[in-house]
Amino acid sequence: MYYSFFILYLIIGFFITLGFLFWAIKNGQFKDQQRAKFLPLVDIEDSGVVTASRNNRYQSYLLYSLMAFVLMVSVSVMVYAFMI
Numbered sequence: 001m002y003y004s005f006f007i008l009y010l011i012i013g014f015f016i017t018l019g020f021l022f023w024a025i026k027n028g029q030f031k032d033q034q035r036a037k038f039l040p041l042v043d044i045e046d047s048g049v050v051t052a053s054r055n056n057r058y059q060s061y062l063l064y065s066l067m068a069f070v071l072m073v074s075v076s077v078m079v080y081a082f083m084i
Helices: 003-026 054-083
Strands: none
Touching: 003 054
């Protein structure tokens, strides 16, 4: 009876994952794969305090609110499943 809720939950999670994947590809997160394997070998100098731009803060707030929403939905689905 409650399998349809789990299937809907999985489909929504799949589309959210695809959205984040396309966002990461659009922003160039996967451009330089060869550089990543050498990063532990590079001695990085401390450049001081780095301030976040307004756009980065909005993205962080959006990500945290999305995480909280997904956590609340997950908990509500589990509570509903245990109550049936």
